[in-house]
Each structure stands twice: as structure tokens, then as C-alpha cells.
Amino acid sequence: MAVRPLLKPTSPAYEIDDLVHIPREGEALEIEDQGGDVRALLQLLDGTRDIPEITAEFRRRRPDSQFDVDAAITILNGERLLIDAAAENPLDDYGRQRWLRNLGFFETYATLDRSSHGMQQALRECKVALLGVGGVGSHVSLDLLGLGVQDLRIVDFDKVELSNLNRQILYAEADLGQPKVDRALHRLTGYSARASVTGVEKRLTSAADVADAVRDRDIVICAADRPKMEVIEWVNAGCVAAGVPFIAGGVETQRSVLYLVVPGETGCVECWRRTSADDTESRAVRIQMADLHTEGGIGPDRAAFGGLVTVLTGMMISELVRFVTGIAEPIALGQLIEIHFDDLVPHVAEQWKRLPDCPVCGDVEARYRYRRTDATA
Numbered sequence: 463m464a465v466r467p468l469l470k471p472t473s474p475a476y477e478i479d480d481l482v483h484i485p486r487e488g489e490a491l492e493i494e495d496q497g498g499d500v501r502a503l504l505q506l507l508d509g510t511r512d513i514p515e516i517t518a519e520f521r522r523r524r525p526d527s528q529f530d531v532d533a534a535i536t537i538l539n540g541e542r543l544l545i546d547a548a549a550e551n552p553l554d555d556y557g558r559q560r561w562l563r564n565l566g567f568f569e570t571y572a573t574l575d576r577s578s579h580g581m582q583q584a585l586r587e588c589k590v591a592l593l594g595v596g597g598v599g600s601h602v603s604l605d606l607l608g609l610g611v612q613d614l615r616i617v618d619f620d621k622v623e624l625s626n627l628n629r630q631i632l633y634a635e636a637d638l639g640q641p642k643v644d645r646a647l648h649r650l651t652g653y654s655a656r657a658s659v660t661g662v663e664k665r666l667t668s669a670a671d672v673a674d675a676v677r678d679r680d681i682v683i684c685a686a687d688r689p690k691m692e693v694i695e696w697v698n699a700g701c702v703a704a705g706v707p708f709i710a711g712g713v714e715t716q717r718s719v720l721y722l723v724v725p726g727e728t729g730c731v732e733c734w735r736r737t738s739a740d741d742t743e744s745r746a747v748r749i750q751m752a753d754l755h756t757e758g759g760i761g762p763d764r765a766a767f768g769g770l771v772t773v774l775t776g777m778m779i780s781e782l783v784r785f786v787t788g789i790a791e792p793i794a795l796g797q798l799i800e801i802h803f804d805d806l807v808p809h810v811a812e813q814w815k816r817l818p819d820c821p822v823c824g825d826v827e828a829r830y831r832y833r834r835t836d837a838t839a
Contacts, residue, residue, distance in 0.1 A: 464512035465512060465513060465546045465548060466509050466510065466511060466512050466547040466548040467509070467511075467516065467535055467539070467545075467546065467574060468509030468544065468546070469504055469508075469538075469543060469544060470542075470543055470544065470569060470570070471569075472566070472569060472570055473485065473486050475501075477501060480494060480495060480496045481493065481494060481495065482495050482500050482501060486542075486543070487570065491543070497527070497529075499529035500534070502523060502524055502527075503516075503529070503534055506519055506520060507544065509547025512548075513532065513535060516531060516535070517531045517532065539573050539574045539575075542570070542571065542572070544573065545569060545574065545578070546574045546577060549577035549579060549580075550579065551577075552579060553579060557582075557610075560610070561582050564582055564610060565578045565579065565582055568581040568582060568787070571790070581787040584786050585609050585786055585787065586610050586612050588613070588680045588681065588786050589613040589615075589678065589679050589680045590606055590611050590613065590615070590679060590680065590682070591614075591676045591679040591681075591682045592606070592617070592682075593617050593666065593672070593675070593683070593684045593685060593697065594617070594618055594685035594686035594687065595618045595630075595632060595646045595685070596618070596620065596626065596630055596685065597629040597630050597685075597713070597768075597771045598685035598712065598713070598771055598774055598775055598778070599616070599618070599683075599685035600630040600631045600632040600633070600646075601771060602685060602775050602778060603632065603650055604631070604632070604650070605775060606683075606782075607653055607659070608654075609779065609783065611657070612656070613657070613658050614657060614658070614660075615659075615660050615661070615662065615675070615679065616650075616659070616660070617643075617662045617664060617666065617675050618641075618642045618643050618646070618662075618663065619663060619664055619665035619666075620641075621640060622637045622638050622639065622640050622641075622642055622645060623638065629766055629767075629768040632646050632649050633646075633649075641663055643661040643662070646661065647659060647660075662675060666686060666696060666697075668696055668700075669696045669698075669699035669700040669703065671696065672697050672700025672701060672704075673699075673700040673704045674700075676700065676701055676704050676708075677704045677706070679704075679706050680706070680707075680786075681706065681707050681708065681709070681782060682697070682707070682708035682709070683709050683710075683778055683782065684697045684708055684709070684710035685712070687712055694731055695732075697710060698732060698822060699822050701723065702723075702725045702730050702823045705828075707722065707785065708722070708723055709778050709781055709782060709794070710723070710731075711774060711777075711799075713766055713770045713771055713774055716802060716803045717770070717800055717801060717802045717803065718770045718773050718800075718801045719774075719798055719800050719801070719811065720774060720777050720778055720781065720798075720799050721796075721797060721798045721799065722781055722785065722794040722795050722796070723796070724795065724828065725823055725826050725828065726823070726827045726828030727795075727816070728796035729796050729816040729817060730820065730823040731822075732820050732821065732822040732823065733814050733815065733816055733817045733820045734798075734812070734814040736817060736820065737814045767803070769803070770801075773801055773806060774801070777794075777799065781794055796813065796814055796815065796816070797810050797812060797814070798810070798812040798813075
């Protein structure tokens with residue numbers, strides 16, 4: 463079906479003297495229109511005509527105008543002000559209502575070439591593994607289903623404790639002492655009955671365990687934090703072996719951090735450690751930390767502020783959406799993003815590149831490349 467340009471309902475045009483004023487996300491596009499050609503074109507962008515029909519009708523209404531209709535439509539589309547009213551919508555009535563507000567958000571990124579429905583469909587088709595359903599994982603799991611992810615696997619081994627409930631919103635006091643996976647599945651399947659949510663009640667103890675848990679996934683979010691010093695090494699090696707991208711991070715007292723690793727494209731965690739300022743010293747510190755950290759935790763492990771958990775969750779979910787849909791460039795590819803409580807301003811704390819001689823990822827070929835914003839979706 464031919465493209466039928468429609469001026470986005472979220473971007474209405476206003477006439478102010480000889481200007482056309484189109485507001486969008488906190489700013490405005492102002493177009494000089496002394497002769498009225500722009501206003502005449504905008505009246506035709508109602509989604510009922512294809513581009514040749516718009517051009518023909520414009521010429522009929524304004525036979526003396528030299529206005530370039532095709533060029534103007536190209537410019538408006540480049541400014542992300544147009545959508546295709548004829549774009550296919552694969553969602554049923556339930557899906558249209560369930561993700562109505564998502565579609566409204568995605569529409570602000572849509573163009574004649576990329577529909578909001580396509581962005582939503584990319585999330586619906588994305589198979590996600592969530593490692594850990596504690597503080598961060600509680601929020602992430604609900605947000606993933608709220609986004610429309612329809613295939614979610616959760617992995618955890620722990621039981622619900624009273625001290626969890628300042629931030630772990632999946633659980634209630636009635637769940638104390640119960641396995642988190644069991645109670646999480648009960649809550650999540652009630653929240654999104656049509657989604658496939660499966661649980662693996664298992665303590666991850668090796669890279670092989672991680673690889674088994676994520677091998678058929680499109681992306682992983684790691685919210686696991688035990689054992690403190692080893693788990694991210696297992697997640698890194700397991701995800702790289704399986705060729706699956708992962709988003710990881712956590713809350714460290716007064717800050718939240720996250721990063722994104724894409725096997726075969728970005729550097730992995732081992733590349734990061736090998737390019738750190740003083741690898742010998744950092745490894746020595748990690749050895750001592752491993753000896754000191756216990757199940758009860760020390761220092762930062764005893765602090766978990768719910769507000770920073772929520773901030774981190776928002777960052778992780780946004781990164782996943784950028785990665786899966788391509789509506790914007792991921793911000794954490796091969797770099798550590800840090801958010802401090804004092805100002806909540808994200809900034810790059812560390813960066814690293816892929817090392818050709820890395821023993822974990824050096825010889826890995828990319829299985830999954832993220833959808834860049836200049837790609838056709």
C-alpha cells in the first residue's frame with residue numbers, strides 16, 4: 463500500500479502571523495510561510511492521500527505556486543513530523559489498548575519509513591532473560607512486561623526477606639520465606655496474562671550456568687549480585703559464549719551504574735578490566751573484596767536506597783528499548799554510565815574498547831548487531 467503522509471497528532475501546527483509554529487518535545491519548529499504554501503500543504507497531510515495525490519491536489523488548489531511539494535514532505539519527514547497512515551498495525555484490539563501509551567511515545571520517533579507499531583512489535587518479539595529478581599530485578603521485570611515483552615525468563619535462587627521490602631516491589635510481607643522465583647511468577651503472570659513468563663530457580667555458579675540460562679535469548683539484563691566478585695565474570699563469559707548482548711549494573715550506596723556489552727562488537731568486561739588504569743592494583747583490590755564480602759554484606763552491600771534502584775531501572779529499560787528498536791543510539795555501549803544521588807545526572811565514568819587478544823571475547827564474531835537509528839526498521 464502506498465505511503466499516506468499524516469502530520470503527527472502529537473505535533474499540531476499553529477499559525478502565528480507569517481509563521482507556522484509546530485511544537486515538539488519542549489522545543490518548536492518555526493517555518494516562514496508568507497505565501498501560504500506551507501499551510502496549504504499541511505492541510506493535505508491528513509493521511510487520506512498518497513504523495514502523488516497530495517502533489518496533484520496541491521497543484522489544483524495553487525496552480526501558480528512554484529512550491530516543491532516532494533522536497534517539503536522530505537524535510538518534514540526528516541524532522542520526524544510525519545507518519546504513514548497506511549502503515550500496517552499487527553496488534554489486535556487487546557494489544558492496541560494494552561500498549562496504547564507506548565505507541566503514543568514511539569509515535570514521536572516514527573517517520574514515514576518507521577512506524578510506532580513496528581517498534582512495539584520489535585519489543586513483543588524480543589526474548590529476554592533477567593538474572594536476579596531482587597531490588598533492580600523486581601522493577602525491571604514489571605517494566606519489561608509493561609513495555610510489551612512477551613517472552614521473559616527470570617533466574618534467581620533466593621527467598622524473600624523482610625529487609626528486601628524497601629525496594630523489591632514484586633513481593634509482600636505475606637511472601638516472607640518463600641522462593642522469589644515462585645512469588646515473582648505469581649505476580650508477573652497476573653500482571654500480564656498473555657506473556658510467556660518462565661522461572662528458573664537456580665543459583666548461578668559458573669559461566670556454563672549462565673550460558674545455559676541465556677542461550678536462546680535476544681538480550682539479557684543482569685541484576686544478580688551474588689557472589690559479589692564472581693557473578694559478573696560468569697555473566698560476561700556466559701553471555702559472550704552464547705553470543706547474547708547483556709545490560710548490567712547495580713546500586714552502590716550513593717550511585718547507580720550500568721553498561722552494555724554486545725559480544726563481537728563492543729569490548730567485554732574482561733577487556734574493561736585489562737584496560738583499567740592499573741589492572742594489577744584493581745585485581746588485588748578485588749581479591750581482598752572477595753575475601754571480605756559475605757552473604758550478609760559489608761559497606762555498600764548494606765545500603766540499598768529505593769530511589770536509586772528506580773533510577774537505575776529506568777536507565778536499563780531505556781537502554782534496552784534503544785538497543786532493540788533503534789529509536790536512539792544506546793548510551794552504554796562499551797562504557798560505564800554513572801548516576802550519583804546528589805544530582806542524578808548521568809555521565810560516562812569509564813570507557814573501554816574490544817581487545818583483539820582478550821581471552822573471553824577476542825575471537826568471537828558478532829551474532830546480533832543492534833539496530834542503529836539510520837537502519838530501516
